[in-house]
Amino acid sequence: MKIFYLRDKHKRPVTTVAYELTDNDTVINFATATCNPLDQFRKGMGVHIACTRLAIGKYHRAPLDGAISFKRNIIITIILATRMVATGTYEHGFPQRARDAAQLWLKANDPDYLFN
16 A cells, blocks of 8 residues: 645645555556645544555446556556545545645646646
């Protein structure tokens, strides 16, 4: 299991993302924990919530296409999960703060995002 953080425009973390690859690195499972804007972000709490959601099956699942391999490029895996959060189109949805932070991350790190 790996962890990364989505940050707001002030570079403050707002969402913790826990993810893992399964099925011979062909599927990504990920879970998020977004801090309420009234609370102070605590990495330990975010990690605990996101990892617990992943462990108990409250996660999002998406196939990786054949050209993408975790062993080749970890950033592609992070980009895929971040794109899912940015679009907010999944069954459980994502808070607006998480979508905003994901969009900021993609603008800075994913050259293809500008064309989508």
